Amino acid sequence: xxxxxxxxxxxxxxxxxxxxxxxxxxxxxxxxxxxxxxxxxxxxxxxxxxxxxxxxxxxxxxxxxxxxxxxxxxxxxxxxxxxxxxxxxxxxxxxxxxxxxxxxxxxxxxxxxxx
Amino acid sequence: xxxxxxxxxxxxxxxxxxxxxxxxxxxxxxxxxxxxxxxxxxxxxxxxxxxxxxxxxxxxxxxxxxxxxxxxxxxxxxxxxxxxxxxxxxxxxxxxxxxxxxxxxxxxxxxxxxxx
Numbered sequence: 001x002x003x004x005x006x007x008x009x010x011x012x013x014x015x016x017x018x019x020x021x022x023x024x025x026x027x028x029x030x031x032x033x034x035x036x037x038x039x040x041x042x043x044x045x046x047x048x049x050x051x052x053x054x055x056x057x058x059x060x061x062x063x064x065x066x067x068x069x070x071x072x073x074x075x076x077x078x079x080x081x082x083x084x085x086x087x088x089x090x091x092x093x094x095x096x097x098x099x100x101x102x103x104x105x106x107x108x109x110x111x112x113x114x115x
Numbered sequence: 116x117x118x119x120x121x122x123x124x125x126x127x128x129x130x131x132x133x134x135x136x137x138x139x140x141x142x143x144x145x146x147x148x149x150x151x152x153x154x155x156x157x158x159x160x161x162x163x164x165x166x167x168x169x170x171x172x173x174x175x176x177x178x179x180x181x182x183x184x185x186x187x188x189x190x191x192x193x194x195x196x197x198x199x200x201x202x203x204x205x206x207x208x209x210x211x212x213x214x215x216x217x218x219x220x221x222x223x224x225x226x227x228x229x230x231x
Binding site for chain 2: 004009035044091104105106
C-alpha cells in the first residue's frame with residue numbers, strides 16, 4: 001500500500017531562518033512520482049514540484065530546494081531564508097507512475113513564518 | 116485559459132438534502148478527480164475519471180456519485196448529505212497518463228461545504 005507521512009504537524013520560524021519540511025513515503029512500485037503542493041491561507045493548492053523515482057538529483061528553485069533519497073524513502077523540502085509569504089500548509093504527495101491522476105497525500109505541515 | 120473552475124465556492128446544506136458540486140476545465144485534460152480535505156487528514160481521493168464516459172472510485176467514494184459526459188465537466192453529486200460530508204472539496208485535472216511528460220495535477224479553488 002502507498003502511504004505518505006509528514007510527521008511535522010506545525011513548524012514556526014522567524015523570518016530569514018532556513019526550514020526543512022520532512023516527507024517519508026511508502027510504496028511497492030519501482031516507478032512512482034513525488035509531489036509538493038503549497039496551500040496558502042487563501043486555500044488554493046499550488047503545485048511546487050514533481051519528481052520521478054528515477055531522478056534522485058536534488059533540485060533548487062530560488063529559495064526552495066528538494067532532497068530526494070530513495071535509500072531512506074524521503075523527499076524533503078527546504079526553504080532558505082524564509083519569508084512571511086511562505087506561511088502556508090505544505091503537502092507532500094505520491095502517485096504511481098501509470099496512475100498520476102491518483103495522488104496519495106500526506107497530512108500536511110503548517111509552516112508559520114513570523115516577522 | 117481559466118484552468119480548473121469550481122462552483123459554488125461555499126454551500127450550506129441540511130442533512131438529507133442533495134446537491135451537485137460543479138467542476139470544469141478548459142485545458143482539454145483527459146483526467147479529472149475529486150478530493151476532499153479534512154483537518155489533520157490531508158486530501159483524500161473520492162472519485163476520478165480517465166476520460167469521458169469513464170469513472171472509478173477513489174479512497175472515500177461512499178455517499179458521492181460522479182459522471183463524465185464531456186471532457187470538460189466532472190460534477191460531483193451528494194445524494195443525501197450527511198454532517199460527515201462537511202469538508203472542503205477540490206477538483207483536479209491532469210493532462211493524461213504519460214509518465215514521460217511533465218504532466219501534473221491542477222487543482223480548482225475548492226468548494227467549502229457545511230452540512231448541518
